[in-house]
Amino acid sequence: MAVLTKKELDIFIRAFHYIKDNAVIGYSLALLLLVPAAFFYNNYRINIKYGEAIDEITRQKAVLVEDVLNKYAYEKINDREDLQETVSRIKLDNYEILSLSILKQKEGQAAYEVIASSNQETVGTEVSESNQIIFAQKNKEGIAQLDEAAGSRFWRVTKAIRGGDENELVGFLEMSLSLAEPDATMNEAISLSYKVLAIVVLVLVLIMANQIRLLEIALSLNRLMEVDKMKDMFISMASHELRAPLTAIKGYLELLREKDNLNLDDESSRYLDNIVASSHRLEHLVEDMLEVSRLEGNRFPLEFSDFDPDPLIKQSVEEMRSQAIKKGLALEYIPYPLPATVRADTSRVKQVVVNLIGNALKYTEKGSVKVTTAVKKDTFLITVADTGIGISSEEQANLFQKFYRVKNEKTRDISGTGLGLWITMETVRRMKGKITVESIEGVGSHFTINLPLVKK
Numbered sequence: 001m002a003v004l005t006k007k008e009l010d011i012f013i014r015a016f017h018y019i020k021d022n023a024v025i026g027y028s029l030a031l032l033l034l035v036p037a038a039f040f041y042n043n044y045r046i047n048i049k050y051g052e053a054i055d056e057i058t059r060q061k062a063v064l065v066e067d068v069l070n071k072y073a074y075e076k077i078n079d080r081e082d083l084q085e086t087v088s089r090i091k092l093d094n095y096e097i098l099s100l101s102i103l104k105q106k107e108g109q110a111a112y113e114v115i116a117s118s119n120q121e122t123v124g125t126e127v128s129e130s131n132q133i134i135f136a137q138k139n140k141e142g143i144a145q146l147d148e149a150a151g152s153r154f155w156r157v158t159k160a161i162r163g164g165d166e167n168e169l170v171g172f173l174e175m176s177l178s179l180a181e182p183d184a185t186m187n188e189a190i191s192l193s194y195k196v197l198a199i200v201v202l203v204l205v206l207i208m209a210n211q212i213r214l215l216e217i218a219l220s221l222n223r224l225m226e227v228d229k230m231k232d233m234f235i236s237m238a239s240h241e242l243r244a245p246l247t248a249i250k251g252y253l254e255l256l257r258e259k260d261n262l263n264l265d266d267e268s269s270r271y272l273d274n275i276v277a278s279s280h281r282l283e284h285l286v287e288d289m290l291e292v293s294r295l296e297g298n299r300f301p302l303e304f305s306d307f308d309p310d311p312l313i314k315q316s317v318e319e320m321r322s323q324a325i326k327k328g329l330a331l332e333y334i335p336y337p338l339p340a341t342v343r344a345d346t347s348r349v350k351q352v353v354v355n356l357i358g359n360a361l362k363y364t365e366k367g368s369v370k371v372t373t374a375v376k377k378d379t380f381l382i383t384v385a386d387t388g389i390g391i392s393s394e395e396q397a398n399l400f401q402k403f404y405r406v407k408n409e410k411t412r413d414i415s416g417t418g419l420g421l422w423i424t425m426e427t428v429r430r431m432k433g434k435i436t437v438e439s440i441e442g443v444g445s446h447f448t449i450n451l452p453l454v455k456k
């Protein structure tokens with residue numbers, strides 16, 4: 001007895017679970033079995049019913065021909081020539097008739113002579129009493145038997161030739177009627193239906209293959225989403241964990257700098273400045289990573305309120321003034337002259353304005369940074385314009401992508417994460433606003449935020 005190996009059994013169990021967990025595949029498989037089964041059953045029913053009907057019709061036809069011939073044959077039983085001519089004519093006119101013979105009983109004997117036949121070679125030969133003849137003798141209707149020769153089915157019908165007042169028996173009519181034509185039609189219909197079935201099964205298999213592919217795509221998408229979630233979790237966890245030691249480092253650095261009796265030589269003092277600068281950069285990176293993880297994990301609560309943005313922007317500009325002075329850049333604020341109210345999160349608006357001013361100062365060597373506000377239709381516009389290095393139109397298209405930084409001669413020595421503009425864009429978008437950029441390389445850049453204005 002063939003037993004499944006462990007490996008085969010394992011494959012079988014896994015396939016079973018796969019189908020069980022994915023109902024769509026189960027339905028398709030069931031369809032793949034049910035459709036052909038229904039087809040076969042239908043064919044089988046039609047075959048049987050149609051076959052029976054055709055057989056019966058053909059049999060009745062044979063019996064009818066013999067009925068018609070019977071009276072004539074009785075009258076002409078002694079006129080062999082006439083009978084032969086009639087038999088030949090009937091055979092000629094009816095292609096389904098394979099053979100037609102008239103037998104006459106030999107006087108006083110249980111034997112018969114062929115006196116007319118569609119097969120003229122048999123005329124004059126003797127035929128002994130067969131079962132068919134014995135039955136036909138007893139049965140008024142005659143006897144019909146289904147037979148087969150050379151792969152074709154036919155009816156063999158035998159009927160006694162009787163007549164006169166005494167209903168005397170003078171001989172037998174024997175006829176074979178072919179079923180080849182209805183059988184061929186039937187076979188043709190069946191083979192056509194099998195072709196249709198093959199096409200249906202093929203279509204089903206293709207649909208299934210497609211479903212499996214879609215399922216695989218869905219599964220890999222699920223896996224990708226899981227990996228993405230893990231990445232978010234990792235960023236969130238790593239930035240949180242980094243923040244604590246970083247705060248400690250910064251705190252101790254401040255303490256160290258404030259110490260009066262440190263007595264550092266110039267070189268050591270430069271080292272300390274570098275450590276402080278690096279710790280600031282590290283802090284910036286960790287803060288950006290935390291913001292990214294909050295935004296991606298939808299842990300970014302916003303507190304909306306209606307407020308006049310002017311004091312807040314003024315405050316942001318002032319916060320950045322020392323940086324501007326350090327770089328020798330002019331920092332100017334030109335506010336919209338009329339009062340205006342926006343609906344947004346105050347701290348987040350301040351954060352994005354500071355971020356844009358920070359970038360403008362960072363990417364400008366000489367000239368100025370101007371912050372202007374305006375009202376256009378139902379939006380409030382905050383524009384930060386600089387006379388800095390500018391951004392080419394190709395780079396502008398990628399600017400708001402995560403981690404994207406312009407890489408060229410002028411930006412080579414400027415450090416950054418490439419996260420600031422993405423965070424700004426996402427924050428503004430969540431406040432139902434928009435950020436746009438206009439810039440000419442070597443001339444300067446204008447970053448504009450528009451926020452929904454509250455109509456009074």
Ligand code: ADP
Nearest residue numbers: 359360363390405406416417418419420421445
């Ligand atoms: P980064 O930390 O690199 O500044 P951002 O997301 O803030 O990251 O900015 C992405 C890139 O866009 C920067 O690397 C810089 O090349 C360019 N960029 C941003 N602001 C300006 C600006 N005001 N002028 C010129 N280039 C800018």
